[in-house]
Amino acid sequence: MQIYKVGGAVRDRLLGKPVTDIDWVVVGASTEDMLAKGFRPVGSDFPVFLHPKSGEEYALARTERKSGRGYGGFTFHASPEVTLEEDLIRRDLTINAMAEDDQLNLTDPYHGQRDLEARVLRHVSPAFAEDPLRVLRVARFAARYASLGFTVAPETLELMRQLSESGELQALTAERSWKEISRALMEDQPQVFIQVLRDCDALKVLMPEVDALFGVPQPAAHHPEIDTGVHTLSVLEQAARHKQPLTVRWACLLHDLGKGLTPEEEWPRHIAHEYKGLKPIKAVNERFKAPKDCQELALLVGQYHTHGHRALELKPSTLLELLQSFDVYRRPQRFEEFIAACEMDARGRKGFEQRSYPQADYLRGAANAARGVAVQPLLEKGFKGPELGEAIKRERLKALKAYKDTASA
Template structure:
């Protein structure tokens, strides 16, 4: 049997990026031979094994044939007769279909190295259209690689449009959509994820609440970029810059202005009450995608409170206390830090304002810290109990906020 390093480990090494998981494909071996060599089988749908020493994944070379609708409808064939090229042919993009032999030799039957050098994301073959998840994967790869200058090949984008128009995206289960979205939000440019899906006419099927923002105008004096969809893109990228790798902050940034799509046409380009209107679509999107509760709660808080944080200099101490309490910021202190980060991303995610100062974030954090410094045990030591204790703690925290 012959072993090759494949996929992302080869691609990222050629791009000079830090190595991630190392996956291997094994050619010319059977399940029995792998077990006899000490590998432990872990794959259910197809033969995947863990190396006895390194614990790295090793999969038998395999082919796939479409057998039904959606991304799960595949028949897998793996045996010693399957060649390395057969295995690489079933992969999604040419840059992921490069193998490295143990002596360092590259096996590149589909021109992946050439596409890496040209910074092009290109499908391997026509079988690309058989798996609708690949539309999302293309967008997610662009979220990671667009800052390196990557673009989607025109013929690949055409296939993605064909898949979107054919309704195949409706077969994707919410958990997989969220998985790809979360990875995109942890990447350098979540905006490229949105732009790629929109270019493929797929954003309206995947994230209709976000797609509805495009074409909705905002006041140019506050938003030089004018379009609400473009603002969403800028905010998502700014959030990725301020909180790199944090999909919790990223998701809240994505949702913060969803209410602008629901502004009555006769009030545009003003968006009165958009923070309240945005709660319903945020909840709807979170429910549909089965988003974790922590992400949903922060997104709703940011949607509801971001204008209050922007004008924190105008708020009374008691109002700041109520804001922190509404966000559960006394029980979960990190939430206020996250809210401050999303609000900074909102303020700086505007045309020409990426370097603008946002002192409100530091002020919100400072006022929360002052309130948290009030110790309940000190108040309890005075003999105050029951409802009176809660009121005394509230007043002490408000006084500390006022002093700060």
């Protein structure tokens, strides 16, 4: 029995990055051998065991063969005869197909170290094209390591393109897709993830609504970058630069989908794109079964982001409607995330990256003014039921008018 560290732990150590998760592979052992040493079985598809003391996962070396469509369409074979090299060849990228023993001796049959040094993401074998999830994984790794200068090898991008055209991407479950998408959006350069998906024609399969934004012009006065798709990538880049949470990044990706529906004869204007965008935003939300908080914020940002940009011009009544839509009294964090998404949208324009966004503090102040209205005095005056609701609304509107007058003074 021989035990090796494999995959990401080896890769990140060689890159000088912190090692968080460690994957172990066991060569020359059977299930009975593992049980005899006190390991506990947990794998359903193939033999995986928990270490009796550390609780870490140890997998028996295995081979795999394509037997159906999608991520799960594989038959696995694990036995003491499977070699380390045979286990490594089934992995996605050469930089993930290295192993080391407890003396840090490297086993690198597919030249992963060479590709690490060359900053190349390259597939290990033609079997790469058998697993559609790898399209998303490679795009995610491209986003993670873009700052180190990594790019996708042309021949790997070609295999990803073949996968995109094969219909295999449609076999991915919403859960598997969302897991990769959400992780990719939280990388340092999530815009690279979207760009790589577009480069291999996967974006038009997975998110045709986002792909449709590229080549759609906007007024140069407001958007010097002009192209709506380029703008979306820039907004996503700003969201990562400002360490925004997943909810905000997801909303940033989808906020302008309505512009992809504007007839060409109306370009570069996009009248009512906020409302037109709600249907495609909902479609993307449902396709990937995004978490409820991501879905809700994406729809609200899509509908109201121009209100955010025009906050200083809004009438008190419109401002109150905006605050009510976000339920700022019970869900203050959601409104804060809306403000963040609006700011990222404003900064995601060529030349505006460092520009201040006074609307943010103005909106926060408006929310505080509305929240500051006390309900108890109205109850003491005898208001109740629908009448109480109307009285609270009147007082909040009064507070917002006073706030606006003060802010304008």
